[in-house]
Amino acid sequence: MSSYVSLPIFASTLRERYRLEEPRCRSCGTLNVPARMACIECGRGDFDWEKLTGRGRVFTYTVIARGGAPTEFDEQQIMSGSLVVAIVELEEGAKVVAQLTDCDPEEVRVGSPLKAVFRKLYDQEGVVRYGYKFVMDEERE
Amino acid sequence: MEVAVIGVGQTSFGTFPKKSLKALFFEAFQEALRDVEKGLDPKEIEEAWIGTLSTGGGQLGNQAALLCETVGLAGVSAHHVENACASGGFAFRNAVMAIRSGRCRVAMAAGIEKMTDLPRERNRLWLGVSGDVEWERLAGTNFPGIYAMLARRHMYEHGTLKEWITGVAVKNHANAVHNPKAQFRFPIDLERAMRAPMLADPLTVFDACGITDGAAVAIVCRADEARRYTDRPVMVMGSGAATDYLAIHDRKDLTGLLAARKAAAQAYKEAGVGPKDIQVAEVHDCFTIAEIMAYEDLGFCEDGQGGFLIRDGLTKLDGPIPVNPSGGLKAKGHPIGATGIGQICEIVHQLRGDVQEPIRQVKGARIGLTHNVGGSGGTAVVHIFRSPE
Numbered sequence: 227m228s229s230y231v232s233l234p235i236f237a238s239t240l241r242e243r244y245r246l247e248e249p250r251c252r253s254c255g256t257l258n259v260p261a262r263m264a265c266i267e268c269g270r271g272d273f274d275w276e277k278l279t280g281r282g283r284v285f286t287y288t289v290i291a292r293g294g295a296p297t298e299f300d301e302q303q304i305m306s307g308s309l310v311v312a313i314v315e316l317e318e319g320a321k322v323v324a325q326l327t328d329c330d331p332e333e334v335r336v337g338s339p340l341k342a343v344f345r346k347l348y349d350q351e352g353v354v355r356y357g358y359k360f361v362m363d364e365e366r367e
Numbered sequence: 368m369e370v371a372v373i374g375v376g377q378t379s380f381g382t383f384p385k386k387s388l389k390a391l392f393f394e395a396f397q398e399a400l401r402d403v404e405k406g407l408d409p410k411e412i413e414e415a416w417i418g419t420l421s422t423g424g425g426q427l428g429n430q431a432a433l434l435c436e437t438v439g440l441a442g443v444s445a446h447h448v449e450n451a452c453a454s455g456g457f458a459f460r461n462a463v464m465a466i467r468s469g470r471c472r473v474a475m476a477a478g479i480e481k482m483t484d485l486p487r488e489r490n491r492l493w494l495g496v497s498g499d500v501e502w503e504r505l506a507g508t509n510f511p512g513i514y515a516m517l518a519r520r521h522m523y524e525h526g527t528l529k530e531w532i533t534g535v536a537v538k539n540h541a542n543a544v545h546n547p548k549a550q551f552r553f554p555i556d557l558e559r560a561m562r563a564p565m566l567a568d569p570l571t572v573f574d575a576c577g578i579t580d581g582a583a584v585a586i587v588c589r590a591d592e593a594r595r596y597t598d599r600p601v602m603v604m605g606s607g608a609a610t611d612y613l614a615i616h617d618r619k620d621l622t623g624l625l626a627a628r629k630a631a632a633q634a635y636k637e638a639g640v641g642p643k644d645i646q647v648a649e650v651h652d653c654f655t656i657a658e659i660m661a662y663e664d665l666g667f668c669e670d671g672q673g674g675f676l677i678r679d680g681l682t683k684l685d686g687p688i689p690v691n692p693s694g695g696l697k698a699k700g701h702p703i704g705a706t707g708i709g710q711i712c713e714i715v716h717q718l719r720g721d722v723q724e725p726i727r728q729v730k731g732a733r734i735g736l737t738h739n740v741g742g743s744g745g746t747a748v749v750h751i752f753r754s755p756e
């Protein structure tokens with residue numbers, strides 16, 4: 227069993243998930259991640275889309291033990307064991323939730339520098355859903 | 368129009384494979400009726416609100432009508448309230464509003480959840496559907512991970528120690544030992560709880576709730592008619608409720624729950640009292656860190672100092688502000704929709720001074736509070752009560 231976001235609805239967010247493009251409010255300048263119909267800060271609805279750098283830092287994180295993640299990630303957890311999830315504070319200001327991948331959980335700290343990578347998220351109805359995860363950014367302190 | 372609680376009842380919380388949803392509800396309802404000192408003809412109940420997530424999906428539509436007919440209330444106007452783990456508290460708020468409006472004389476607020484019927488996989492689905500599904504859950508985390516991230520941030524910003532966080536579980540288990548209606552009636556020691564298998568770092572399995580069945584019922588009426596039914600009506604002094612962004616990454620502060628703060632501020636204002644006046648509280652400790660945040664959100668201490676209350680033992684049964692004398696969600700049990708009403712049952716007994724087990728009775732408590740949170744703070748509801756004159 228899994229919760230459900232249909233393919234057409236998922237597809238409508240590919241600009242965000244694949245290319246890290248997100249809307250900035252024309253009225254108050256707030257970056258909305260993920261995109262909203264009404265600005266999270268001022269409630270207005272006119273945006274300019276921009277491409278993000280994909281750079282950010284760990285705001286907080288957790289290492290979820292096998293079986294502790296949502297059922298959509300069971301297959302991944304069978305292979306990887308634990309799964310690292312973080313709230314990432316983007317360089318542009320907004321926060322997102324994402325998995326950290328290809329990293330040693332022991333080395334993750336609040337404040338660790340990160341960069342976004344393109345990865346498989348999960349499988350549903352035989353279709354692979356892709357999006358961003360983050361890796362440790364070795365080039366920054 | 369003032370509102371009084373005239374009767375409360377709840378099933379034991381636990382694992383009851385042979386009791387159906389209807390059987391659980393019937394049991395809680397009968398106990399609430401028996402609890403009305405001078406008796407109540409059920410026909411006097413004019414309106415009902417029933418909080419439940421409907422875990423399992425066995426009966427999703429029209430559940431409130433079904434449960435009403437089960438207890439002989441066919442025909443009564445009934446509403447299903449769903450605000451995740453805060454469903455019960457919001458059901459109660461609706462009943463309070465109905466009495467205050469003058470439209471009803473007597474109303475029922477209830478909560479119920481039947482969680483243990485389900486295969487493990489299906490239960491895990493239901494446990495994770497009350498957060499943000501599209502971006503949070505499908506990025507890889509539901510509640511254990513979300514509360515773990517809140518705990519990590521609290522530790523980072525405020526220097527809160529893991530042993531204080533897990534100390535919440537130790538305290539609440541110690542209380543549940545003396546509560547015959549609690550699910551986990553055994554003490555745990557801090558050393559062992561700290562070494563328990565990790566669930567979502569830094570939270571171990573001892574920092575989380577179990578899977579629970581249970582039902583609870585509260586009957587309210589106009590305060591000016593309460594003495595017809597009981598000599599010990601418990602008054603509803605204040606009610607507050609609020610919502611917040613479901614996904615925690617959309618929130619500015621991750622060391623507290625803004626919805627709970629807003630709900631508390633409203634309830635205190637209505638009641639005309641402040642945090643220092645609260646003598647007993649049942650708070651929403653779905654994970655241990657949630658109780659630490661609740662202390663701060665409710666103003667029991669300064670921001671960032673929630674851990675000190677556990678370190679110094681201030682919220683133990685014999686402390687100055689006993690919190691979760693029932694054992695809390697952690698040890699009394701957390702049957703999602705029933706939890707908020709179960710909290711009210713406990714506080715009503717505490718304020719009437721008739722807790723069955725004297726060791727759990729907070730002596731002379733006159734003002735009590737319940738704090739009920741949905742999901743990771745997407746919803747929150749707070750009520751303040753006063754003991755009978």
Ligand SMILES: [Zn+2]
Nearest residue numbers: 251254265268
């Ligand atoms: Zn704006």
